[in-house]
Amino acid sequence: VRGSCPCQWVRPGGKSGGCKRSKHSVAEVMLGNVDATTRDGCKALCSADRGCVAFEFGSFERRWGRFTRCELYRGTAIERTVPASGFECWAKSLDGVAGVSSQLIAPLPPPPPSPPLPP
Numbered sequence: 001v002r003g004s005c006p007c008q009w010v011r012p013g014g015k016s017g018g019c020k021r022s023k024h025s026v027a028e029v030m031l032g033n034v035d036a037t038t039r040d041g042c043k044a045l046c047s048a049d050r051g052c053v054a055f056e057f058g059s060f061e062r063r064w065g066r067f068t069r070c071e072l073y074r075g076t077a078i079e080r081t082v083p084a085s086g087f088e089c090w091a092k093s094l095d096g097v098a099g100v101s102s103q104l105i106a107p108l109p110p111p112p113p114s115p116p117l118p119p
Contacts, residue, residue: 009043010093012054017081019056019073019089039088042070046092053092054078060086
């Protein structure tokens with residue numbers, strides 16, 4: 001597990017609900033229903049992955065007991081939420097206002113090696 005990110009967390013659009021990408025987004029769910037039974041556990045998983053831009057956590061009672069779900073997102077920033085009872089969407093933010101894309105927080109690949117100098 002990599003170190004936690006020093007970022008802040010914001011609710012896209014300032015509202016609760018499930019994470020929603022824009023129509024033209026290339027964001028992707030990287031892991032569905034990962035091992036996290038609490039919001040803090042889900043947040044910790046996203047925080048530890050520099051490519052994760054947001055997490056969605058849902059928790060509610062069903063006839064057979066409590067249901068929880070943690071989804072982590074990669075790609076472009078999550079910009080808004082959709083109404084979904086029992087679900088919360090939290091996006092990583094560098095400024096405490098806007099969500100970030102993984103291009104801003106994931107490490108860049110190393111540059112190719114320089115060609116050898118002529119003798």
